[in-house]
Amino acid sequence: MRQTVLKSIWITFILLLIFVTTTAAASKEKQRAELRQKTTSTLKMLYEKQPSAKYAIEHAAGYAVFNNTGFKLGILGGSHGRGMAVNNRTGQEIFMKMQEYQAGLGLGIKEYAVVFVFANENAWTSFVEKGWSFGAQATAAASDGVTGDSLDGAVMVSPGVWVYQMTTKGLAAELAVKGTNYYKDKELN
Template identity: 35%
Template sequence: MLSIKNLTCLTFCFTLVACASMGIGSKMEKQQEILTMKDNVLTQLFANKPDTRAQINAAPGYAVFSNANVNLILIAAGTGYGVVKDMKTRKYIYMNMAEGGIGLGLGVKDYRIVIVFHTNEAMNNFVNTGWTFGGNADASAKSGNKGTSVEGELYYGDVTVYTFTENGLALQATIKGTKFWKDSELN
């Protein structure tokens, strides 16, 4: 049975997480907003890690996501949106993401994820299956160009994942699962 305190925390968590949705607008407006986010994130990644430009250009595909995450004591949740680009066909696949987990932490952060697929199989598996599981430990305190955060670069077989905080204040260590799926409205 949920106590009033736990129910309040869950309601607050899901309310904040809902803010990461695409909001209102036509299909084309939403697609353009995602592509603009992708371009901005890649510009930032290339400025901080110039070698990633060649890595992405040589890859069969890549994905870029914007995510908002909330962690309240023992519960973590987040949601976001993004796009996968198939470099061979030059086509975009618009996707959503959601994550949930447990662990110690407190904070809210807005972060970006760039995923580089080193094989077509890895990209197709991601687009068609989309699950990832893993631990997460980070500390961030950032607003615009001010503040600091611990950035990540991870390798999972045929995939390289880059993460960086856009804004937020968080200290967390969680075990979480993330689900990525095709956006039926935008594809």
């Protein structure tokens, strides 16, 4: 009798473990599929607003697309989001997160998308492997200063890295200093 009870408990434990593992894997794949769909729709919206971006992204070493939600209330604010980076040469997908902190005057909530374009493999690899943080160093110039390359409608944030930003929903008035971190999503990779 005792062995039967122990076997029943053991079988129940194994079945529960299989169920939890299968559910977690399905949930992760659902999240990945959602990020792929958001990436596709964000790129479509970018191409409608900035047609030259399609050629730039297709011919770049890689790109990353993030969909973010931000808030600003008084002197504090922040944003969070998820996205994915894609290596155009290998097809590799890296799922990532974004976190941003702000100090400055403002009020509002907004949803926005950020699209990074990486001119070379080193820029893409550095972004996905080391993560990336930046604040006020983004410049208004869209030229790399070396080859004369530029992307219409994009801002160069470092050598070989351009960014498009689009507000998708909401309105925010702000004057802020931001610290933004992009890093791998350990749960989805």
